[in-house]
Amino acid sequence: MGLSWQDIHADALRRIQSREWQPGALIPNEEELAKDLGCARATVNRALRALAEEGWLERRRKAGTRVALSPKRRAQMAIPVIRQEIEALGKTFSHRLIDRVTTLMPAFQSDALGLPAGTSAHHVRSLYLADNLAFAYEDRWVNLIAVPGIETCPLDQISPNEWLVQNAPFSRGTLEYSAVAATDEEARHLGCTLGVPVMVLERQTFGPDAPVTAMRLTFAPGHHLKLVI
Amino acid sequence: MGLSWQDIHADALRRIQSREWQPGALIPNEEELAKDLGCARATVNRALRALAEEGWLERRRKAGTRVALSPKRRAQMAIPVIRQEIEALGKTFSHRLIDRVTTLMPAFQSDALGLPAGTSAHHVRSLYLADNLAFAYEDRWVNLIAVPGIETCPLDQISPNEWLVQNAPFSRGTLEYSAVAATDEEARHLGCTLGVPVMVLERQTFGPDAPVTAMRLTFAPGHHLKLVI
DNA sequence: GACTCTTTTATGTATATACATAATAATTGG
DNA sequence: CCAATTATTATGTATATACATAAAAGAGTC
Numbered sequence: 001m002g003l004s005w006q007d008i009h010a011d012a013l014r015r016i017q018s019r020e021w022q023p024g025a026l027i028p029n030e031e032e033l034a035k036d037l038g039c040a041r042a043t044v045n046r047a048l049r050a051l052a053e054e055g056w057l058e059r060r061r062k063a064g065t066r067v068a069l070s071p072k073r074r075a076q077m078a079i080p081v082i083r084q085e086i087e088a089l090g091k092t093f094s095h096r097l098i099d100r101v102t103t104l105m106p107a108f109q110s111d112a113l114g115l116p117a118g119t120s121a122h123h124v125r126s127l128y129l130a131d132n133l134a135f136a137y138e139d140r141w142v143n144l145i146a147v148p149g150i151e152t153c154p155l156d157q158i159s160p161n162e163w164l165v166q167n168a169p170f171s172r173g174t175l176e177y178s179a180v181a182a183t184d185e186e187a188r189h190l191g192c193t194l195g196v197p198v199m200v201l202e203r204q205t206f207g208p209d210a211p212v213t214a215m216r217l218t219f220a221p222g223h224h225l226k227l228v229i
Numbered sequence: 230m231g232l233s234w235q236d237i238h239a240d241a242l243r244r245i246q247s248r249e250w251q252p253g254a255l256i257p258n259e260e261e262l263a264k265d266l267g268c269a270r271a272t273v274n275r276a277l278r279a280l281a282e283e284g285w286l287e288r289r290r291k292a293g294t295r296v297a298l299s300p301k302r303r304a305q306m307a308i309p310v311i312r313q314e315i316e317a318l319g320k321t322f323s324h325r326l327i328d329r330v331t332t333l334m335p336a337f338q339s340d341a342l343g344l345p346a347g348t349s350a351h352h353v354r355s356l357y358l359a360d361n362l363a364f365a366y367e368d369r370w371v372n373l374i375a376v377p378g379i380e381t382c383p384l385d386q387i388s389p390n391e392w393l394v395q396n397a398p399f400s401r402g403t404l405e406y407s408a409v410a411a412t413d414e415e416a417r418h419l420g421c422t423l424g425v426p427v428m429v430l431e432r433q434t435f436g437p438d439a440p441v442t443a444m445r446l447t448f449a450p451g452h453h454l455k456l457v458i
Numbered sequence: 459g460a461c462t463c464t465t466t467t468a469t470g471t472a473t474a475t476a477c478a479t480a481a482t483a484a485t486t487g488g
Numbered sequence: 489c490c491a492a493t494t495a496t497t498a499t500g501t502a503t504a505t506a507c508a509t510a511a512a513a514g515a516g517t518c
Contacts, residue, residue, distance in 0.1 A: 002502065017400050017437045029468055040503045045469075061469045061510040070310050070394050081299055165299050169246055177454040179408030179428040197426030199408040208246045225406040225454075231472065258498055269473045274499075290499045291481040 003039040008047035011037070016056050016067055024069045027057070082128045082136060082161055082217075091130040095159040098125040098189070102144070102151060109141050112204060113211035119143075122150045124160050127189050134190045137218045146210040169207035176202045177225060186218045199223045232268040237276035240266070245285050245296055253298045256286070311357045311365060311390055311446075320359040324388040327354040327418070331373070331380060338370050341433060342440035348372075351379045353389050356418050363419045366447045375439040398436035405431045406454060415447045428452050 034041045051057045059065045086093040122142040187194045201217040263270040280286045315322040351371040371379045416423040430446040
């Protein structure tokens with residue numbers, strides 16, 4: 001066969017990185033590139049589309065394709081499934097249920113999930129451990145409407161995280177990391193000092209029909225969030 | 230025209246989210262789907278490939294396509310170009326050069342970039358401001374071999390971040406966020422209290438031929454890192 | 459000039475066809 | 489039965505062709 005789209009992709013990337021195609025500059029159109037390189041336009045299209053998705057190029061109909069000025073490249077991060085994160089470190093995963101109760105959600109939580117004030121939800125607190133050392137403390141609210149089974153599932157045997165992945169419908173959500181001082185409760189469960197800087201991940205998950213869960217995950221001190229470009 | 234690949238994409242996603250196609254289950258092959266839905270196989274391929282990239286499906290030649298067991302979905306994050314981050318908040322961006330000097334890199338820095346011990350580099354410290362309030366403090370080492378122009382560029386007029394984006398070759402890099410206590414120097418420049426929890430981003434950038442820069446960016450307290458799924 | 463309308467053009471997509479490739483399944487030889 | 493070989497098959501890719509669509513450029517009007 002002729003050239004593969006990966007070949008075109010690599011060649012174009014080389015030209016971008018070597019600044020043969022300068023930032024902001026218009027590059028030849030697909031037809032021309034196809035003729036020059038000796039392949040079909042569809043092949044060029046596939047390669048340039050990939051480069052655009054990766055943030056190297058900006059493409060607009062009629063206006064053509066230009067090298068991105070400030071490469072707004074996207075870093076990708078696997079959404080933390082804590083078991084995998086811990087096992088990737090070569091450590092043994094375990095978890096401990098602290099408590100679970102169905103009760104009224106605080107107003108800020110029901111607001112954040114778009115549920116009416118005064119909604120009841122299942123409130124679960126648990127601890128994730130790596131080699132029996134505290135790794136993260138989780139405080140989670142689960143919407144009973146979206147996930148009715150939550151009240152009766154054995155959260156001492158399977159972690160809320162994993163149970164939900166397997167049992168809850170799931171479409172989109174938000175993630176937000178911040179650096180905060182460990183609260184009294186967090187410090188107690190994570191075995192650290194009150195006020196020490198810790199990473200907190202707040203996450204809301206929405207199913208196709210209804211909000212599913214809101215979670216606050218506090219990592220033990222020293223946690224890193226690595227991303228790859 | 231017939232159905233678009235987005236239509237197929239949406240339909241398949243609906244089936245996954247409604248659990249009509251259960252996690253781990255094999256879905257019909259492309260040819261069959263194309264026949265059922267009334268479009269060409271290439272169109273189905275485009276849709277399923279997109280779903281696989283998004284993490285909903287796992288595809289293997291001959292083995293077929295199945296719904297991902299634990300949707301290892303990837304969150305995407307725009308790599309911070311600080312000006313854009315600040316302007317997106319509706320604030321005015323500015324920056325202030327604190328100092329710049331060409332000197333020996335500390336060993337841990339040259340190691341991290343894979344440069345021999347005792348290499349000289351340009352050391353730049355600067356402050357980024359949003360509406361004239363400290364937003365982030367940057368401590369950066371720039372490899373003179375990869376970016377010779379750095380020593381003479383007017384860093385009081387253009388931020389190191391932007392100058393490098395425009396002038397340095399750039400291919401891949403690492404990003405690592407952590408929560409730490411503000412050091413004395415960081416606290417002084419950010420106008421916060423010593424020891425307060427702050428987000429730190431450490432980043433290394435490598436060009437096609439040589440390492441380009443290592444950076445430590447300390448955000449003012451209260452900074453959030455938002456990701457979208 | 460400011461406005462609308464039309465034309466042009468580069469990218470975006472859909473299709474049929476052909477072949478490539480990886481991985482499973484079947485077959486064969488010992 | 490086991491290992492090596494071959495056949496099968498679903499996805500992956502390349503191609504030509506045709507048409508769709510967004511947006512810029514140009515033409516015409518006031």
